[in-house]
Amino acid sequence: MIKLRKRTYKKSIIIVLILFITIGFAYLSTTLNINGAVTFRENNWDIHFENLTIVSEDVEYTSLEIDSNNTTTINASINFKEPSEIFEYTVDVVNAGGVDALFDSITNNLTSTNQEYISVDVKYNDGSTINQNDLLRMGQSKRIRVKIIYNYDIDDLPTISQTSVTTTINYVNVNLRNISYDRKVWNYEFTGYEQTFITPKTGTYKVELWGANGGSYVNYPSGKGAYVSGNIELSKGNKFYVVVGNKSAFTTGSCYETNKNATYNGSLSGGCSIGGGATDIRIVKGNVWYDSQSLASRIIVAAGGGGGLNYYNEETGEPGSGGAGGGIRGIDGIGKNPNLTNASPGKGATQTKYKFGYFPNNSTSTGGGGYYTGQGGYGGNAGGGSSFISGYKGCIAITAEDDLTPICVEETDPEDQDISCSYHYSGYRFTNGVMIPGNESMIDPDGTTVTGHSGNGYARITLID
Numbered sequence: 001m002i003k004l005r006k007r008t009y010k011k012s013i014i015i016v017l018i019l020f021i022t023i024g025f026a027y028l029s030t031t032l033n034i035n036g037a038v039t040f041r042e043n044n045w046d047i048h049f050e051n052l053t054i055v056s057e058d059v060e061y062t063s064l065e066i067d068s069n070n071t072t073t074i075n076a077s078i079n080f081k082e083p084s085e086i087f088e089y090t091v092d093v094v095n096a097g098g099v100d101a102l103f104d105s106i107t108n109n110l111t112s113t114n115q116e117y118i119s120v121d122v123k124y125n126d127g128s129t130i131n132q133n134d135l136l137r138m139g140q141s142k143r144i145r146v147k148i149i150y151n152y153d154i155d156d157l158p159t160i161s162q163t164s165v166t167t168t169i170n171y172v173n174v175n176l177r178n179i180s181y182d183r184k185v186w187n188y189e190f191t192g193y194e195q196t197f198i199t200p201k202t203g204t205y206k207v208e209l210w211g212a213n214g215g216s217y218v219n220y221p222s223g224k225g226a227y228v229s230g231n232i233e234l235s236k237g238n239k240f241y242v243v244v245g246n247k248s249a250f251t252t253g254s255c256y257e258t259n260k261n262a263t264y265n266g267s268l269s270g271g272c273s274i275g276g277g278a279t280d281i282r283i284v285k286g287n288v289w290y291d292s293q294s295l296a297s298r299i300i301v302a303a304g305g306g307g308g309l310n311y312y313n314e315e316t317g318e319p320g321s322g323g324a325g326g327g328i329r330g331i332d333g334i335g336k337n338p339n340l341t342n343a344s345p346g347k348g349a350t351q352t353k354y355k356f357g358y359f360p361n362n363s364t365s366t367g368g369g370g371y372y373t374g375q376g377g378y379g380g381n382a383g384g385g386s387s388f389i390s391g392y393k394g395c396i397a398i399t400a401e402d403d404l405t406p407i408c409v410e411e412t413d414p415e416d417q418d419i420s421c422s423y424h425y426s427g428y429r430f431t432n433g434v435m436i437p438g439n440e441s442m443i444d445p446d447g448t449t450v451t452g453h454s455g456n457g458y459a460r461i462t463l464i465d
Contacts, residue, residue, distance in 0.1 A: 044097050044098065045097045045098075045099055045101075045173070046095070046096040046097035046098075047072070047093065047094065047095050047096075047097065047101055047136070047171050048071035048072050048093075048094055048096065049066050049071055049072065049073075049074060049091050049092065049093065049094070050066075050071070050091070050092045050094050050141070050196070051090075051091060051092045051143075051285075052064065052065065052066050052074065052089060052090075052091045053089060053090045053091070054088075054089045055088040055089055055090060055145070056086060056087050056088040056089070058085070059078065059079075059080065059085050059086065059087040060078075060079040060081070061076065061077060061078045061079060061087060062077035062078075062079065063075060063076065063077045064076045064077075064078075064089060066091075074091065076148075078148060080150040082150070083150050083151060083152045083153075083154055084150065084151075084152035085149075085150045086147050086148070086149050086150070087147070087148045088145065088146065088147045088148075089145075089146055090125055090143055090144065090145050090146070091143070091144060091146065092141045092142070092143050092144075092196065093136065093141060093142050093143075093144060093169070093171075094140075094141040094196055094198070095136045095137060095138055095139065095140055095141070095198075096139070096198050097138065098138060098200060098201075099138065099173050099174065099175070100135065100136070100137050100138055100173075100174040100181060100183055101135075101136045101137075101171040101172065101173065101174060102132075102133045102134065102135060102136070102171065102172055102173075102174050102176075102177055102179070103130055103131070103132060103133065103134040103136065103169075103170075103171055104132060104170040104171060104172045105132065105170045106122055106130070106167065106168070106169055106170070107167070107168050107170070108120055108165065108166060108167040108168070109164070109165065109166045109167075110165060114163050114165070116151065116154055116158075117150065117151055117154055117158045118148065118149065118150060118151065118163070118165060119148075119149045119151060120146070120147070120148055120149070120165065120167050121146070121147040121149065122144055122145070122146050122147075122167065122169065123144065123145055124142060124143065124144055124145070125143040125144060125145045125191065125192070125193065126191065126192070127145070130144070133177065133179060135174070135181055136171060137181075137183070137186055138183070138198070138200035139186065139196070139197045139198035139199060139200050140186060140195070140196065140197065140198075141195055141196035142195075143191065143193055143195075144169075146167075148165070184462060184463040184464075185460065185461070185462050185463075186460070186461040186462075187445070187458075187459070187460050188242045188244055188458070188459040188460070188461075189244060189456065189458060190212070190244045190245065190246045190264070190277075190456035190457060190458075191244065192246070192264055194241040194242065194243050194282070194285060194286075194289065195241070195242045195243075195244070196239065196240070196241060196242070197239070197240045197241075197242055197281075197461060198237060198238070198239050198240075199234045199235065199236055199237060199238045199239075200236065200463075201236050201463070202234065202235045202236045203233075203234065203463055203464075203465050204231055204232070204233055204234075204463075204464050204465040205231070205232055205233075205234055205461055205462065205463055205464065206229060206230070206231050206461070206462045206464050207229060207230055207231075207232060207281060207300055207430070207459075207460075207461055208227070208228075208229040208445075208459070208460040208461075208462070209227070209228050209229070209279040209280065209281070209300060209301070209302035209457070209458070209459050209460075210225050210226075210227050210279060210302055210444070210445060210453040210457050210458040210459070211225030211226045211227075211245060211276060211277070211278050211279055211302040211303045211304040211305070211325040211368070211369070211370065211385065211387070211438065211453060211457050212225050212245040212246050212247045212263070212266070212276030212277045212278070212279070212304040212305070212369070212453075212455070212456050212457040213225055213247040213276045213304070213305050213438075213452075213453065213454045213455055213456075214247065214273065214274070214275050214276040214304060214305035214306045214307045214308055214322040214368055214382070214384070215247055215248030215249065215263070215273050215274040215275070215276065215307050215308075216273050216307065216308040216309070216322070217272045217273045217307075217308070217309045217310055217365075218310060220273075220308045220309055220310045220311075220319060220320075220321075221308045221319055221320070221321035221322070222273060222276070222305055222306065222307055222308030222321065222322040222381075223275075223276070223304075223305025223306040223307075223308065223321060223322035223323045223324040223325060223331060223333070223368055223374075223382075223383075223384045223438055223439075223452075224305050224324050224325065224438030224439065224451065224452020224453055224454060225276055225279075225302065225303070225304050225305055225324075225325045225368075225438050225452060225453035225454070225457060226302050226303040226304075226305075226324065226325035226326060226327060226370075226384070226385075226387050226435070226436060226437050226438045226452075226453070227302060227434070227435075227436040227438075227442040227443075227453060228300060228301070228302045228327075228387050228388075228389055228433070228434060228435050228436075229432075229433070229434045230300060230389050230391065230392070230430025230431065230432060230433040230434070231430060231431050231432045231464070232428060232429070232430050232431070239283075240281050240282065240283060241281070241282040241283070241284070241285050241294075242279075242280075242281055242459050242461075243265050243278075243279065243280050243281075243282060243289055244265070244277075244279045244456065244457045244458065244459055245263060245264055245265035245266050245276060245277015245278045245279050245304050245369050245456070245457040246263055246264050246265075246266075246276070246277050246456045246457065247263070247276050247277075247304075247454075247455055247456055248262070248263045248273075248274035248276075248307075262274055262359075262366070263275065263276060263277045263304075263369065264277050264289060265277035265278050265279070265280070265289050265304075265358075265369050265457075266278060266304050266358065266359060266366070266368065266369030266373070266385075267358065267359035267366040267367075267369065267373070268290060268358055268359065268360055269359065269360065269361050269362045269363070269366065270362055271307065271362055271363045271364055271365055271366045271376070272307070272309055272364050272365060273307030273308050273309050273322065273364075273365040273366070273381075273382070274307050274365075274366050275304055275305065275306045275307045275322065275359060275365070275366045275367045275368035275369055275373065275374060275376075275382055275384075275385065276304030276305045276306075276325065276368050276369060276457070277304050277369045277456075277457055278301050278302060278303055278304050278325075278368075278369035278370045278371070278385055278457070279301070279302045279304075279457035279458065279459050280298045280300060280301040280302070281298065281299055281300050281459070282294055282295075282297045282298050282299070283297040283299065283426055283428070284296070284297035284401070290357060290358045292357075292404070293401050293402065295356065295357035295358070296398055296400075296401045296402075296404060297401065297426065298357075298371070298388065299389075299390045299424050299426060299428045299430075300388065300389050300390065300430060301370055301371040301387050301388040301389075302325065302370075302387055302457065303325030303326055303330055303349070303368055303369065303370030303371065303374075303384055303385035303386055303387045303437075303438075304325050304368035304369040304370060304384070304385050304457065305322055305323065305324050305325045305368045305384050305385075305438050305452070306322030306323040306324075306330070306331075306333050306346060306348075306365065306366075306367050306368045306374045306377075306381060306382035306383045306384045306385075307322045307365035307366050307367075307368075307376075307377070307381065307382045308320070308321050308322035308333075308365065308381050308382075309322075309335070309364065309365050309377065309380070309381055311335035311336050311337055311345075311379075311380055311381055312335050313334050313335050314335075314336070314338065319335070320333070320334040320335015320336070320345070320380075320381045321333070321334050321335065321381055322365065322368070322377075322381045322382050322383075322384070323345075323346065323347075323348045323367075323368065323374055323381070323382065323383040323384035324368075324384045324437050324438030324439040324452055325368050325370060325384040325385050325387065325437065325438040325452075325453075326348050326349070326370075326384050326385065326386050326387060326437045326438070327386075327387050327435030327436065327437050328350075328351060328386065328387070328394040328395065328414045328435065329348050329349065329350050329351070329386055329414075330347075330348025330349040330350075330367075330368060330370060330372075330374045330383050330384035330385050330386045330437075331348045331383065331384045331437055331438070331439055332345060332346070332347050332348050332383050332384075333345035333346045333347075333348075333365070333374070333375075333377050333380060333381030333382045333383045333384075334381060335380060335381045336377070336379055336380030336381070337379035337380065340378075340379035342378065342379075343378055343379030343380055344377065344378050344379070344380050345377050345380035345381045345382070345383070346365065346367050346374055346375035346376050346377040346378075346380065346381065346382040346383035347374070347375040347383045348374050348375075348383040348384050348385075348386070349367065349368075349370055349371070349372040349373055349374045349375070349383060349384070349385045349386040350372060350386055350410060351371065351372065351386060351388070351394070351395055351396040351406070351410050352372065352396060352406045352410045353372055354367065354372055354373060354374065354375045354383075355367075355372060355373045356371075356372055356398075356404050357371075357372075357373070358373060359373040359374075359376065361376070363376030363377065363378070363382070364376065364377050364378060364379055364380070365377040365380065365381055365382035366382055367382045367383050367384070367385060368382065368383065368384040368385035369385050370384070370385020370386045370387060370388075371385065371386045371387060371388035371395075372385065372386050373385050374386075384437070384438060387435050388422075389422070389430050389433040389435065390422055390423060390424035390426075390428055390429050390430055391419070391422055391423065391429035391430045391431060391433060392419075392422050392430065392433035392435065393414070393415070393417060393419045393422065394414030394415065394417045394422070395417075395421070395422035396408050396410055396417065396421050396422065397421065397422055397423055397424045397425065398425070399425065400425050401425065407421060408421035437452075438451075438452035438453060439451065439452055440452070445458045445460060
């Protein structure tokens, strides 16, 4: 059983401010009073568990669930049979309260005798250590991986048939430590799973997204990721899912075998070079990132670049490249195999083609992820994905959560597209939208000026008012 220490801050304070200004002249005097009442409304400390997922498949267990009456508690009943067995699961720790929090410590109740047989390992999902003072901002979540291990190097089998194991994860109010943080900016890197953002207050938020660089074969050029941004008015407590795509590793050897796992938020299939994953914001969480209803709920998307192979531009004789992640439309791949009949590079995606949300099939090179993914290359470099912003002229939204049909016919010139075509069915809309394709100059997350975004995708949300 894992518990989070829960603290609640509920206090109403009324302060009366009185300012006396006295102006005296001869026998005349005037008194001005300014009276003000300030009320501090209830604000709760709310850190809890969500999205419990079992990782191990071979260990017998009776139950594993988040306690419905107390979402800070996980109840588990595990039946170990042989030393070296590991029961493993992941769970999100979500800060839905109004105070930033810091990780403080992990403790457990294992006695010295029990520790001979059982150990509990709690880390972040990527295997990194949870360190004291790690920040969990208002509205953010972090996925942890819990391993309960039946120690393989015990000398004797235990004489007890059952033991109670309680591990406690402790978080504290950030204000209890002399540590300064910028509380208006939330940054999201690639994790391989969706991340939660809950708005801590009503206001205007700026969303910035960078798509991932396309993968490549033996370091040949691939398409860079696109950048999008926009401002949106949100109420306190709005919940979103941030999905950050990744760049696949360079491929050597057998293409399809090496890259069979493709990219997150980009391609479901393998190839000699894999398009980079898109980065987006959703209002629906899916069981997998390519769940159709989750993809339909995307309100802003930054496209990834197309995969690159060792093919040259026939016109210039220079190395070709996967197409960059685009704005309204993705950039075409350049270069194809001159010795292959009917070889062709992939085209960049548009607002209505080639494939909504993910690249589905094996291909020599796969298109970049995006609102629509780029076309794969047949013996050539792949095209980049397209981006999307609800409320951005030239974009075309889909009809509904369960209907992926575009609500408008795509015009040849995006300037001819009515802006109402871009309005997402959810009603969420952005203003001051910006789209920069991956073959143009942009500001990277670290503040430097670059031509296209390289590496994994990135997301940043800033409270601006």
